Amino acid sequence: MGDKKGSVLMQRYEQGKILGHGTFAKVYQARNIETGANVAIKVVDKEKVLKVGMIEQIKREISVMRLVRHPHVVQLYEVMASKAKIYIVMEHVRGGELFDKVARGKIKGDIARKYFQQLISAVDYCHSRGVYHRDLKPENLLLDQNEDLKITDFGLSALAESRRQDGLLHTMCGTPAYVAPEVIHRKGYDGAKADIWSCGVVLFVLLAGYLPFQDSNLIEMYKKIGKAEFKFPNMFPSDVKRLLLKIMDPNPKTRISIAKIMENSWFRKGFDSKLLENRHESDAYKTGSVQDDDSMFGPCYNLNAFDIISFSEGFDLSGLFEDKSQKKEVRFSARETALTIISKLEDISKKLKLKVKKKNGGIMRFEGCKEGRKGILCFDAEIFEVTPTFHMIELKKLGGDTLEYLKVVRQEMRPALKDIIWTWQGEQET
CATH class of the missing domain: 3.30.310.80 (Kinase associated domain 1, KA1)
Known part of the structure; x- marks a missing residue:
């Protein structure tokens, strides 16, 4: 298939302007010819993916997006493939990256709180499905036309099934400034706890307009992250400071859980409790207890x-x-x-x-x-x-x-x- 504007992809979508591109894929705006609906299509080059051994990452991204359905996660509609390309058809989120807003300076407290509430509810939902994002940052948080947040880019995400026998993840990934200390230490980490840390860094950036951990020397920055060595701006409200200190606790064992974040008085102000309904609507999907019907054979x-x-x-x-x-x-x-x-x-x-x-x-x-x-x-x-x-x-x-x-x-x-x-x-x- 050609990459020209106006061409028709897989006889179903009229291709529009390019929205972004990476090493292996380009993302286009497109229109469903039958329904007229606007979508975003990620066009993945099979040959390039196979050459660098990225098949599992692409499979993972598709699987995760198919599994996670939440108002604050970019929705996957369908996946198609030709001999040379894979077409991942997704919801088109028009408001751009949250990063663009942050780049213009800090965000007002109530707006930052709304984004943080939406982020936490979506991350909580992902975790309830055994999915850990592992690269949460403003560049991977999009805004729709209603100024509501949508998580995207699950390329680095891990599923509960990818844990080792110790129950921990062991892959070093994510963007350095947002990565939890235990991820840097490469000793294995709880994906849920690592995501919570990243959410804390995102909240700090929204309210301060800059990163809590900065250093031109990466090793020095890692040292600061390891010790959770950062300073609050003077204008930070004390209740936000207390919450962030619990989120950016360098010890994952004592770090606050999402359930406790949701009980926090600052967090709960104006919180839309409907967001929690999505978490429980299909709890039947969760792994249940193992049935051992045949002691000779062992559990399924x-x-x-x-x-x-x-x-x-x-x-x-x-x-x-x-x-x-x-x-x-x-x-x-x-x-x-x-x-x-x-x-x-x-x-x-x-x-x-x-x-x-x-x-x-x-x-x-x-x-x-x-x-x-x-x-x-x-x-x-x-x-x-x-x-x-x-x-x-x-x-x-x-x-x-x-x-x-x-x-x-x-x-x-x-x-x-x-x-x-x-x-x-x-x-x-x-």
Whole structure:
């Protein structure tokens, strides 16, 4: 597709002026030809992304935006792809960056508080979905035509699933002046606590018109951040000072939580409590407690909304980058208990002369009894619990010939499973 103004993208959007560009992508204003609605389209160059190994980052950004739906987060409408480009169609936010406002000087207290309230409510919502932004700063906060704030740019965001076993994130990222001390120290950090620190720096900048931590020497600036060494301007109200000292506490363990920020008297002044309704409207998406239906087999992994999205055909993001016909993963869902699914898979394995090796964590391993074209066929069936009577099952090839594996799964296992399959990847739900 060309990048010229007035050209039509994917036969659906008339391309307008360029709104911004980076190393791998350009963002254009566009108009939906059918509805006339204005949108922003991020056009990602596949070749450049593949060359520098940024596939996971792009996938993450799309997944996060699809998962997070909040009035103060830029909304993702759809994702399309051609051979050379990926088109991420988003809400067009017309008011520009909050950074542009801050660059003109400090913002009045009531307005700064409104932006901070909107920021905190959106960040709280993201955290409730297991999403941590990790790069909160005025450049990533947009304003719409009503002067309401919208968080954008989830390229650096982390999901709860990317934590290590210690429950902490370990990637050094974000913009130096807004980064929490524990992120700089590279010892692992709680994504929620790191975001709270960044929100505090944003509030300071809104009210002061300048950064709390500044130094031409990056190492010196990091030292200041590590000690939370900053000074308030004289005109700062005492209640704001007290709140900021709790937010920019260098010890993440004693740093204030979002729940406590929301109880703060300065924060609550004029706060729109409707913003909290968004947080609870789909708490069913949160990961629940693990059900252990079969002590021999071990518990199945519970799914949250991100898992469901990344497993669904409409947002199976690997298809943006690879040939679907050769995919090694096959997925289906079943409205059955884990025990029923396991029993069914065992029966089928006997008929197909596959050896079954049970493993903990909701995984069954299948191995062929004879050599194939590329060795012995071996694949896993991993069972994910959505509810105790609704599961998603992912079949993943580990060894042997891909075509042989796909033949066994699609032509032999699938028909044998037909009485428990609710949806098979690639089909519409019935």
